[in-house]
Amino acid sequence: MALIGVFDSGVGGLSILDEALRQLPEHDYIYLADSINAPYGEKSSEWIAARSMELCQYLAAKGCDAIIVACNTATAQAIAHIRTVLIHIPIIGVEPGIKPAAMQSTNGVVGVLATEATLQSDKFNALLATLPSEYQFIKQAGAGLVPLIEAGQANSDTVLELLAKHLEPIQDAGADTLVLGCTHYPFLRKAIRKLLGDTINLIDTSDAVVRQLKRKLEAQGKMLGDGRHGSISFLSSKDSETLSKMAQELIQSDLSLHRIESELVSHFR
Structure with a gap:
């Protein structure tokens, strides 16, 4: 079983999480939405790079075995540097297809x-x-x-x-x-x-991103496929209850099969 971090500026990365739950439901997930700062697309490249690094380091400290930067803007502006710092964790980005x-x-x-x-x-x-x-x-x-x-x-x-x-x-x-x-x-x-x-x-490239995640987990020997359903923690820098509600509305996978938690990460405000 792996712990997979999924980070986005807001709810957009739920589209990636949804695909991951379809293909890899047995793993545990942390979804981190920096909603207090959404959208990233209108911010400076320096700010995006620094903030993305901070949030990925937080997910690494939580023990994530892999991190998906589920934000096209953050991938474009920050992922190369993140990979040079978090060298022992697969960092998977998204880019326009x-x-x-x-x-x-x-x-x-x-x-x-x-x-x-x-x-x-x-x-x-x-x-x-x-x-x-x-x-x-x-x-x-x-x-x-x-x-x-x-x-x-x-x-x-x-x-x-x-x-x-x-x-x-x-x-x-x-x-x-x-x-x-x-x-x-x-x-x-x-x-x-x-x-x-x-x-x-x-x-859109959700399927390709999750297939790349699958390859990285296989390389780590963490592919299970045992029929279980892992947990999902929804973390938000703004409003965890709203994030959980949006997830219920936007994700097509059956979230009732997973243990769900939500948390406000106020130190990221």
Whole structure:
């Protein structure tokens, strides 16, 4: 049995946790949401790097066998340095799935909806540079979407109106594939389908992230597959009760099969 830490600026990483519970339900999880500081996408790269390091060190001190940085912005700005410090723990990041999106696109036009910090990061642009030049990537910052998702308004009229503005350049360019480049954005699938219909491919990397976690656990000899269901601790820097409630609403896995705890980590305020 392994203890797996999952860290995000807020509730977005619940999309990763949900996939992990589907594939690896037997392990114990700590989900740490830095909701008092969400969203990260509009903060400086220096602040993101320092805060991400602090939270990952906290999870390491809790005894985590692996840590998922379930935030595209934190991955882009901080994960390289985190890995140089926490050298004995697998640190698994998330990044926009632009490579699988390009492979699935029929017309070579791919929309990328992500935070401004992710789109401007060296890590993202280095990844973009590895892809053939015939692909056209329409980059669009989803400003304002994360706070609305954090407030439980993923399917509200306000989100639909804002999302329509963000998707307009992508739609106008004729993109047939859309990368959900923030872990919050899979919770907008219903709203995106309402606006764009079923003709556009939606790409998120939750499955790939969890498969990488599985490989790391196998290397540590910690894969069980014994049919049990581990515990989940929901930790928040702002409001643990709200985080637990959002988890119940957003996660499709059956949380009743797991022992659930919640805690406010006030020293991170």
